[in-house]
Amino acid sequence: MIEMTNVYKKYPNGIVAANGIDVAIKQGEFVYVVGPSGAGKSTFIKMMYREERSTSGTIVVNGMNLATLKNKNVPYLRRQIGVVFQDFKLLPRLNVYENVAFALEVIEESPKIIRKKVMDVLELVGLKNKARMFPTELSGGEQQRVSIARSIVNTPKLVIADEPTGNLDPETSWEIMNIFEEINSRGTTIVMATHNREIVNTIRHRVIVVEGGLITRDEYGGDYGYEG
Numbered sequence: 551m552i553e554m555t556n557v558y559k560k561y562p563n564g565i566v567a568a569n570g571i572d573v574a575i576k577q578g579e580f581v582y583v584v585g586p587s588g589a590g591k592s593t594f595i596k597m598m599y600r601e602e603r604s605t606s607g608t609i610v611v612n613g614m615n616l617a618t619l620k621n622k623n624v625p626y627l628r629r630q631i632g633v634v635f636q637d638f639k640l641l642p643r644l645n646v647y648e649n650v651a652f653a654l655e656v657i658e659e660s661p662k663i664i665r666k667k668v669m670d671v672l673e674l675v676g677l678k679n680k681a682r683m684f685p686t687e688l689s690g691g692e693q694q695r696v697s698i699a700r701s702i703v704n705t706p707k708l709v710i711a712d713e714p715t716g717n718l719d720p721e722t723s724w725e726i727m728n729i730f731e732e733i734n735s736r737g738t739t740i741v742m743a744t745h746n747r748e749i750v751n752t753i754r755h756r757v758i759v760v761e762g763g764l765i766t767r768d769e770y771g772g773d774y775g776y777e778g
């Protein structure tokens with residue numbers, strides 16, 4: 551699903567955020583990416599959907615070589631990957647239904663199929679009855695549910711989440727985790743950067759620790775395991 555070999559990333563300001571990363575993630579895995587702030591977690595996952603380009607090394611995602619992937623083919627890659635952010639990134643002028651349907655409308659699905667797919671994912675995240683509400687009318691947890699619905703409406707094989715519970719209270723965070731568990735149980739690969747020690751130590755999955763642009767630990771069923 552994801553294969554990185556000897557990946558380096560140097561930003562224009564000279565900071566090296568990935569310093570020789572090697573990793574392989576298989577279809578269906580659930581992977582936590584943990585580590586201190588500034589460790590390179592976001593850079594690591596942004597390179598998986600070509601939000602950032604590696605400086606050297608190879609990155610293959612879903613059979614596509616991201617080092618040689620042409621910019622015009624990036625939208626094709628993105629349709630195969632769902633992305634969830636800490637701050638939701640919903641479109642404020644669109645209601646819940648429209649925020650989720652947007653991803654399908656750009657690929658010109660028929661209105662009937664769009665309606666079915668959108669209502670199915672809204673049901674999965676428990677928001678079927680709020681389809682007409684706008685993002686500002688929703689709690690943080692509900693906004694994150696919308697953003698998760700949007701990320702999976704194209705049925706991607708991979709969902710990448712960058713601190714999806716970072717802005718949520720503990721109880722809401724557990725609810726959001728249950729949705730990711732459900733998505734993963736259906737065979738979707740999940741890669742999630744998180745600072746939530748309690749979640750990582752309770753819902754056990756593979757844990758990749760990033761420190762100083764390097765993977766310093768990679769353990770199946772591991773714990774959060776570093777101070778900070």
Ligand code: ADP
Binds near residue numbers: 562585593594
């Ligand atoms: P984390 O997600 O673990 O906090 P990041 O990947 O965001 O780490 O950052 C790793 C390092 O790269 C940090 O030193 C950060 O300041 C730097 N960095 C991140 N993004 C950029 C950027 N766009 N330009 C320059 N430096 C960056």
Ligand code: ADP
Binds near residue numbers: 688691692
């Ligand atoms: P939380 O308990 O997660 O902080 P809120 O108190 O923000 O949630 O919201 C609780 C409920 O009230 C949610 O169902 C949400 O949809 C609704 N709600 C919150 N803000 C508004 C608003 N400005 N207008 C209408 N409904 C709202």
